[in-house]
Amino acid sequence: MAERQVNRYAENVLTCSENQQYRGEMVLDDSALVRIISGELKMVHGDRHYTFGAGDTFLFPRNQLSTMMKNGKDGKPYKAVIMRLTTAYLRDYYTKNEVLLEPAHSPEMLCFDKTPLLDSFFASIFPYFELDNQLPEKLVQIKMEEAIEILRSINPHIDRVLSDFSEAGKINLADFMEKNYMFNIPLEKFSHLTGRSLTTFKRDFKKAFQTSPQRWLTRKRLELAHYQLSEQQRKPVDVYYETGFENLSHFSRAFKSHFGYTPTALLQGK
Structure with a gap:
């Protein structure tokens, strides 16, 4: 069962734990600095x-x-510690500090080598989960600035994402x-990410592809999925989720309906 621990006294810092395998899509409103404590992502x-495994650190862009x-x-179960770098704070930071590189409008995820700077930073925020009173806003800002300064010192291209x-x-x-x-996200999320209302998204989609979003x-x-099975020799259980299907049975039924044979039959030479 998944557990997401957020201390109401330090809302910018949280942990995420999974005792069982979890799969899902993610889009964040704020950039997040993530340290894997145990398990694998x-x-x-x-x-x-x-x-990513234990000890790895990466920045997930908004x-x-x-x-x-x-x-x-x-x-050991999957467990990670996350520091949210809020967009409001980053805006304020970059009004006071020079942006070294132009922002990238399709920023990539950034992975960081192990360094004492990141180790000490995450060690300093673990105690926040024991708080029984409000973490002062000034300290929240100090920790976010510390995180930003560390990232800028170890990655000269970080401004392309953070700014x-x-x-x-x-x-x-x-x-x-x-x-x-x-x-595998709702059409409403696709429409938002393309800057459209759902109605406009469906209309523009029909113009672009001459079919409905669901069918396309x-x-x-x-x-x-067919390419990954036939050319890369992957197994259906390893393919269905990465290609947008919620479960293996739904994938198998849709695959057979479309191609006339099952994924297993394809691997066995039909």
Whole structure:
């Protein structure tokens, strides 16, 4: 069972624990600095795959789609500590500090090598989960500034992610969907991320693809799954979720309906 612990006295710091395997999509409103304590996290972000284990640290940028798979490892459950770097605070920070690089409007996830600076930072926020009174706002700001200064010192390109304050505007729908169709999120989320109302999204989608979003998404996901099964020799259990299906049985039924044979039959040479 998943457990997400947020101390109401220090809301910018939280832990996430999973005693069982978890899979899901994620889009964050704020950038997040994440340290894996135990277990394993696999993520699909754009066309890249990441695997994080105990001791790994990465920055997850705001307004970016990812698929995550959390698992226990070495007899320990998945557990991570997250520091939210709020957009409001980052705006304030960058009005007072020079931005070294232009923001990237499609920022990538950034991974960091092990360093005493990050180790000491996370060690300093663990006690926040024991608080029984409000963490002063000034200290919240100090810890966020400390995190930013550490990141800027160890990664000269970090400003491209942290100083990107762009909001979801109306973007090229066809390009966005071709890059993100494998993410199993509601149409409402797709419409928001392309800067449209749901009604406008469906109308623009029909103009771009001459079919409904549901039909197009199913076809694209099945074609991707077929490629991974036939060309990469992957197993159905390893493919269905990464290609946008909620469970294996639904994937198998849709696959057979579309291609005329099951995923297993494909691997066995039909």
